[in-house]
Amino acid sequence: MLRSIFVRQPLLLVLGVCLLASPEARHQPLLVQAGPWTGSSALPVPAQDGGQRAARQRQIAPVCSDADWLTRPERDETEQPEKVLDALKIPEGAAVADVGAGVGYFTWRLAKRVGPKGRVIAEDLQPKMLELLEENLKKRNVTNVELVLGTRDDPRLPEGALDLALLVDVYHELSEPEAMMRHIRRALKPGGRLVLIEYRKEDPSIPILPLHKMSVAEARAEIEPLGFKFQQALEFLPMQHILIFTSKPASKQAVSACCLPVLSGAAPGISAERLPAPFPLRRAA
Numbered sequence: 001m002l003r004s005i006f007v008r009q010p011l012l013l014v015l016g017v018c019l020l021a022s023p024e025a026r027h028q029p030l031l032v033q034a035g036p037w038t039g040s041s042a043l044p045v046p047a048q049d050g051g052q053r054a055a056r057q058r059q060i061a062p063v064c065s066d067a068d069w070l071t072r073p074e075r076d077e078t079e080q081p082e083k084v085l086d087a088l089k090i091p092e093g094a095a096v097a098d099v100g101a102g103v104g105y106f107t108w109r110l111a112k113r114v115g116p117k118g119r120v121i122a123e124d125l126q127p128k129m130l131e132l133l134e135e136n137l138k139k140r141n142v143t144n145v146e147l148v149l150g151t152r153d154d155p156r157l158p159e160g161a162l163d164l165a166l167l168v169d170v171y172h173e174l175s176e177p178e179a180m181m182r183h184i185r186r187a188l189k190p191g192g193r194l195v196l197i198e199y200r201k202e203d204p205s206i207p208i209l210p211l212h213k214m215s216v217a218e219a220r221a222e223i224e225p226l227g228f229k230f231q232q233a234l235e236f237l238p239m240q241h242i243l244i245f246t247s248k249p250a251s252k253q254a255v256s257a258c259c260l261p262v263l264s265g266a267a268p269g270i271s272a273e274r275l276p277a278p279f280p281l282r283r284a285a
């Protein structure tokens with residue numbers, strides 16, 4: 001029965017493999033907050049830092065470690081990466097981060113868009129993904145990308161440096177979404193954009209496990225309380241939303257309450273292994 005579902009729905013098969021085969025899938029707790037997916041009981045609760053924790057009514061997906069899935073031949077047709085980047089109107093010279101970059105499906109395209117005067121940071125928490133990404137960049141002679149090995153709650157991005165943070169099929173996998181979004185917000189310039197691309201949960205006919213989909217309402221409910229303003233949802237892709245947010249200025253209280261890890265000295269082409277560790281800690285004023 002399962003076999004026949006997967007034969008008819010190849011996307012389900014691959015995502016099933018991600019779910020069952022990766023070590024993270026086996027070891028990571030899937031349910032991070034009590035409450036049914038469709039329930040209305042998970043209201044925002046005050047966080048310890050005086051901010052507001054996002055309302056989350058979904059299960060967090062396991063981290064995908066299937067590199068072949070990220071370069072599947074039909075991906076260009078269904079995810080239309082060039083059309084996505086056209087729609088985002090990324091100017092030459094822009095500073096962008098590909099957060100959860102995987103093997104770099106979007107990274108090298110971003111690097112071409114921003115050109116030699118721009119800056120691209122490709123971040124992921126799996127060293128293996130960054131190794132493959134680096135190979136991909138070499139094959140394509142792309143040199144204007146900095147690789148950053150992040151952690152589950154900190155993408156280790158430079159503060160106030162980015163025009164855009166792009167997360168393609170990543171947000172639903174973040175095991176610590178609030179912490180990640182706080183760091184990303186600090187990494188953005190004032191008014192910088194956060195863009196999430198996620199499979200539409202609103203459409204049950206899209207052959208992806210619900211765990212790997214997000215609705216617009218769900219994303220807004222989680223992201224907006226974290227200091228982002230929702231700008232628009234672009235809906236031209238066959239299966240995914242493109243959700244655009246901008247960062248609001250951080251409140252004095254939120255900024256002064258914490259230590260901000262910053263990436264210093266990262267040069268173009270630096271590999272994850274060569275990054276200084278531990279990262280220097282700078283206390284915010």
Ligand SMILES: C[S@@+](CC[C@H](N)C(=O)[O-])C[C@H]1O[C@@H](n2cnc3c(N)ncnc32)[C@H](O)[C@@H]1O
Pocket residue numbers: 063064070099100101102103104105106123124125126129150151152153155167168169170173174175176180
């Ligand atoms: C489905 S893949 C998408 C990869 C890439 N964005 C793409 O579109 O090809 C999700 C990626 O997010 C990464 N990821 C998951 N949680 C993360 C976290 N907390 N920090 C950084 N990367 C993360 C995974 O390692 C994986 O490479």
